[in-house]
Amino acid sequence: MSRLILKNLRRESQIFAHRLIVAVIFMAVLFGFLAYRLADLQIAQHEHFTTRSKENRVKVLPIPPPRGLIFSRDGVLLAENIPVFSLEVVPEQAGNIDELIVKIDSLIGLDNDEIQRFKKEVKRKRKFEKIPIKFKLSEDQIARFSVNQYRFPGVEVATRLVRHYPYGKDFVHMLGYVGRINEKEEKRLDKANYSATTHIGKTGIEKSYEPQLHGQVGYQQVEINAQGRILQVLKREPPLPGHDLYLTIDTKLQSLAAEALGERNGAVVAIDPNTGAVLAMVSYPAYDPNWFVNGISADRYQLLSQSPDRPLFNRALQGQYPPGSTIKPFLAMAGLFFDIRDAHDQTFCPGWFSLPGGTHRYRCWKKAGHGGVDLKRSIVESCDVYYYELANDLGIDRIHDYLKGFGFGKISGVDLSGEAQGLLPSRQWKLKTRETSWYPGETLITGIGQGYMLTTPFQLASATATLSMYGKRVVPRLVGQTEDPATGKSGDLLSELPKEVVKGEEEDWQLVIQAMRDVVLGQRGTARKLGAGAFYEFAGKTGTSQVFGLKQAEEDNMAKEDIPEHLKDHALFIAFAPVKNPVIAVAVVIEHGGSGGRTAGPVARKLLDYYMKNQ
Amino acid sequence: MDRSKNIFFKLHIDFPLLIALLLLCGLGLLVLYSASDQHIDVVIRQATRIGLGLTGMLFIAQIPMRTLLWWAPWLFGLGLLMLVAVIFMGYTGKGAQRWLDLKFIKFQPSEIMKIAVPMMVAWHLNDKPTPPSFRNVMVGLIMIAIPAGLIAEQPDLGTAILIAASGFYVLFLSGLRWRLIIAAGLAVMAVAPLLWYAMKDYQKQRVLTLFDPEKDPLGAGYHIIQSKIAVGSGGLFGKGWLNGTQSQLGFLPERTTDFIFAVFCEEFGFLGVLALIALYTFVILRCLYMAKESQGTFARLVAGSLALTFFTYVFVNMGMVTGQLPVVGVPLPLISYGGTSLVTMLLGFGLIMSAFTHRQLMSG
Numbered sequence: 003m004s005r006l007i008l009k010n011l012r013r014e015s016q017i018f019a020h021r022l023i024v025a026v027i028f029m030a031v032l033f034g035f036l037a038y039r040l041a042d043l044q045i046a047q048h049e050h051f052t053t054r055s056k057e058n059r060v061k062v063l064p065i066p067p068p069r070g071l072i073f074s075r076d077g078v079l080l081a082e083n084i085p086v087f088s089l090e091v092v093p094e095q096a097g098n099i100d101e102l103i104v105k106i107d108s109l110i111g112l113d114n115d116e117i118q119r120f121k122k123e124v125k126r127k128r129k130f131e132k133i134p135i136k137f138k139l140s141e142d143q144i145a146r147f148s149v150n151q152y153r154f155p156g157v158e159v160a161t162r163l164v165r166h167y168p169y170g171k172d173f174v175h176m177l178g179y180v181g182r183i184n185e186k187e188e189k190r191l192d193k194a195n196y197s198a199t200t201h202i203g204k205t206g207i208e209k210s211y212e213p214q215l216h217g218q219v220g221y222q223q224v225e226i227n228a229q230g231r232i233l234q235v236l237k238r239e240p241p242l243p244g245h246d247l248y249l250t251i252d253t254k255l256q257s258l259a260a261e262a263l264g265e266r267n268g269a270v271v272a273i274d275p276n277t278g279a280v281l282a283m284v285s286y287p288a289y290d291p292n293w294f295v296n297g298i299s300a301d302r303y304q305l306l307s308q309s310p311d312r313p314l315f316n317r318a319l320q321g322q323y324p325p326g327s328t329i330k331p332f333l334a335m336a337g338l339f340f341d342i343r344d345a346h347d348q349t350f351c352p353g354w355f356s357l358p359g360g361t362h363r364y365r366c367w368k369k370a371g372h373g374g375v376d377l378k379r380s381i382v383e384s385c386d387v388y389y390y391e392l393a394n395d396l397g398i399d400r401i402h403d404y405l406k407g408f409g410f411g412k413i414s415g416v417d418l419s420g421e422a423q424g425l426l427p428s429r430q431w432k433l434k435t436r437e438t439s440w441y442p443g444e445t446l447i448t449g450i451g452q453g454y455m456l457t458t459p460f461q462l463a464s465a466t467a468t469l470s471m472y473g474k475r476v477v478p479r480l481v482g483q484t485e486d487p488a489t490g491k492s493g494d495l496l497s498e499l500p501k502e503v504v505k506g507e508e509e510d511w512q513l514v515i516q517a518m519r520d521v522v523l524g525q526r527g528t529a530r531k532l533g534a535g536a537f538y539e540f541a542g543k544t545g546t547s548q549v550f551g552l553k554q555a556e557e558d559n560m561a562k563e564d565i566p567e568h569l570k571d572h573a574l575f576i577a578f579a580p581v582k583n584p585v586i587a588v589a590v591v592i593e594h595g596g597s598g599g600r601t602a603g604p605v606a607r608k609l610l611d612y613y614m615k616n617q
Numbered sequence: 618m619d620r621s622k623n624i625f626f627k628l629h630i631d632f633p634l635l636i637a638l639l640l641l642c643g644l645g646l647l648v649l650y651s652a653s654d655q656h657i658d659v660v661i662r663q664a665t666r667i668g669l670g671l672t673g674m675l676f677i678a679q680i681p682m683r684t685l686l687w688w689a690p691w692l693f694g695l696g697l698l699m700l701v702a703v704i705f706m707g708y709t710g711k712g713a714q715r716w717l718d719l720k721f722i723k724f725q726p727s728e729i730m731k732i733a734v735p736m737m738v739a740w741h742l743n744d745k746p747t748p749p750s751f752r753n754v755m756v757g758l759i760m761i762a763i764p765a766g767l768i769a770e771q772p773d774l775g776t777a778i779l780i781a782a783s784g785f786y787v788l789f790l791s792g793l794r795w796r797l798i799i800a801a802g803l804a805v806m807a808v809a810p811l812l813w814y815a816m817k818d819y820q821k822q823r824v825l826t827l828f829d830p831e832k833d834p835l836g837a838g839y840h841i842i843q844s845k846i847a848v849g850s851g852g853l854f855g856k857g858w859l860n861g862t863q864s865q866l867g868f869l870p871e872r873t874t875d876f877i878f879a880v881f882c883e884e885f886g887f888l889g890v891l892a893l894i895a896l897y898t899f900v901i902l903r904c905l906y907m908a909k910e911s912q913g914t915f916a917r918l919v920a921g922s923l924a925l926t927f928f929t930y931v932f933v934n935m936g937m938v939t940g941q942l943p944v945v946g947v948p949l950p951l952i953s954y955g956g957t958s959l960v961t962m963l964l965g966f967g968l969i970m971s972a973f974t975h976r977q978l979m980s981g
Contacts, residue, residue: 051849
């Protein structure tokens with residue numbers, strides 16, 4: 003037994019030793035193979051993997067350029083960029099949004115507006131974009147969040163420059179506002195230049211001067227970790243800031259206009275006739291553009307958009323009103339230009355006018371009639387019959403052709419988007435849009451600025467400026483100068499403006515302007531009270547435009563104060579000063595203001611007074 | 618050379634092996650410090666486990682092989698019981714049911730099997746003639762298949778294969794006939810397609826990812842891609858300790874555990890890797906030498922099998938990190954962060970030391 007085991011043991015250890023040798027060879031082969039693979043990775047492919055390792059950790063990040071500032075002509079800062087601490091979320095990294103909102107709410111508090119706005123933003127955001135959930139964090143809130151940062155992946159406190167409009171609603175209708183870039187805008191924007199930009203001009207100057215205001219994106223090469231956190235900046239190409247804009251607006255005149263208009267729905271526009279510079283532009287009511295910068299809450303937006311006063315609507319540029327009697331000086335010029343009338347031609351006004359062979363009586367505002375009226379008196383006393391007959395003699399097409407030169411019925415080309423073009427009717431227009439022929443009666447009411455004709459307050463001001471300049475017309479502008487903050491170079495936009503001319507004899511212009519002077523300064527002027535005490539000579543024209551509906555007879559039978567507010571006539575007034583070498587032209591429209599001379603006129607006078615004294 | 622007079626030998630410690638193991642563990646702590654974003658508390662925790670494991674190793678080394686032989690079936694039985702228990706009341710972690718919660722400690726029964734299976738097969742062959750008869754080989758295979766099957770069911774295919782390998786090494790070292798080995802190899806190749814269908818989706822995914830990691834660079838391929846980038850960008854000399862961007866900036870996943878070798882490659886380069894492989898090779902060769910010098914079938918087979926298993930771990934982990942083998946949660950022995958496998962590994966070295974140092978001088 004013992005011998006047998008001993009023999010087995012020797013054989014066994016021999017076999018074992020052999021097997022060990024086999025195992026060692028086997029291991030040597032495998033380790034050799036491994037070493038070969040490692041050499042392949044670490045030596046042969048070293049460069050390839052070094053590149054990929056670098057790609058991992060080095061990212062090129064765009065830096066948004068600071069948006070250009072907007073100043074008024076007198077150097078007041080109207081749109082600025084202020085640093086704001088906000089809490090920002092990358093939804094892809096933050097997990098469940100509803101849970102996140104609850105967690106953040108319990109930590110630093112969120113109000114309903116913020117939650118709503120955030121949810122809205124998340125829905126339409128771009129991929130991996132940071133969405134702010136709370137703005138203007140207090141130091142206490144920052145501290146509380148920082149301590150709990152580890153609980154919130156994908157959420158961080160960020161400083162960013164946020165557009166701010168220090169004067170709020172005072173300038174909103176010209177400045178407009180910026181808002182977050184939406185998907186539609188993203189598609190048409192330059193991807194590279196806007197790669198770091200979150201906001202874009204949505205309306206007003208912010209929109210029309212977006213290319214100048216935006217600037218050129220910068221880049222930085224950074225080292226990041228796997229979570230995308232920036233560890234250090236390796237290289238930096240700074241962004242080029244957007245150009246600053248200097249408006250033609252005079253802030254004092256602007257606030258004076260707003261004050262004079264008061265809480266009446268309407269618009270005031272003042273233009274320098276020599277340069278086209280817009281000196282003031284007010285539309286009431288207005289709204290605070292700062293609400294829109296970081297997304298407006300649904301409730302607040304509904305309130306704004308559904309208000310019957312339509313605060314979002316820029317009346318100065320988009321409001322379309324029948325010009326009423328303010329159109330008369332322009333028609334008078336047409337009559338003179340086509341030699342239909344001269345200064346001495348008289349029209350007899352019995353208080354009404356009927357087309358030859360017609361029975362309908364088109365009435366003059368003065369029931370008793372003006373008697374014999376020449377051109378000058380037709381403007382001073384605003385005789386309707388004179389213009390019924392003049393319009394009839396001119397015909398709608400000549401009216402259309404001549405008034406077009408003043409900018410009626412078309413976009414003025416002002417550097418502001420959203421301009422309404424108004425309506426200057428013609429035979430052709432009616433055939434095209436209404437598919438019926440033109441009726442002679444329609445020409446008559448066009449003669450007193452009613453019927454189809456519509457103008458914006460902006461067009462009225464611009465046309466008045468043209469008239470005051472004897473037909474020399476400059477396309478109006480809101481931005482007078484741009485300045486590149488990087489180089490200090492500025493560009494003058496006003497001197498490059500295209501100029502047009504409305505044809506007319508010099509003595510014709512003089513005649514019409516003299517008549518307009520007498521509207522406010524003459525003994526019989528419709529707005530003679532307005533001219534009292536003026537230390538300079540100015541010219542004006544009143545206008546009243548019918549809202550709709552009330553038949554002449556009905557209106558006659560009602561006491562003025564019994565007419566419901568929303569059916570009252572719009573009050574209009576145009577003016578310029580001084581009569582010789584004018585420096586300011588103004589148009590005022592007050593919705594349902596009643597008489598042009600009594601409500602709109604004083605607003606214009608205040609502007610002229612201020613400007614004549616201070617310019 | 619008179620080993621009996623060597624003080625270490627009397628204490629049942631193999632000095633060269635101990636030094637090599639300490640070197641590996643120390644190197645491991647150094648890499649771990651870097652891989653853990655320089656968290657000294659992680660290093661201290663691991664050092665504590667190393668201390669615990671080394672103590673266990675020295676303790677096991679004191680137990681004579683006769684006693685261990687007697688333990689073998691009991692240990693194996695206990696392991697089997699616990700594996701069954703895992704099925705019924707196991708604790709699920711990372712999609713697989715591998716843990717048994719014994720209230721005071723969470724425990725992976727498969728760890729016991731890493732030692733128990735080779736011990737059991739060696740126990741079985743201890744008094745059998747060599748080379749083992751076909752019947753004895755079959756009995757051995759069943760002893761391997763039952764625990765391996767249970768572990769594969771958890772599912773932990775990687776560990777199952779490694780445990781099966783450790784049992785197979787016993788059979789191989791006992792002189793398993795070549796024709797049987799070749800036949801078994803052919804059989805495995807024939808069954809391999811069936812194995813594919815038995816695999817879970819995530820397992821298939823890992824195998825597929827191996828062939829084309831770039832197909833899903835942020836998903837299944839992410840581990841392999843980032844790991845290869847770390848290894849490759851290390852180059853000949855490495856980026857230097859604490860300077861590996863892949864690991865320090867967090868691009869490398871599982872960098873303290875299964876992928877710690879990638880951190881090593883990135884920071885110490887090809888030359889460092891060669892040195893590490895040399896150190897591992899020394900440990901393996903020393904263990905094989907000790908196995909050869911051991912007395913008794915059981916001692917030799919257990920020691921030899923454990924040494925080869927150790928090699929297998931090293932190779933599979935390195936193969937995985939370099940993108941040669943599928944990602945099968947196998948740690949790099951003595952270096953990866955984690956307690957259980959480290960302690961098991963060191964206890965295994967205790968067994969080898971015991972086998973080597975408990976020798977009676979044979980007559981004749």
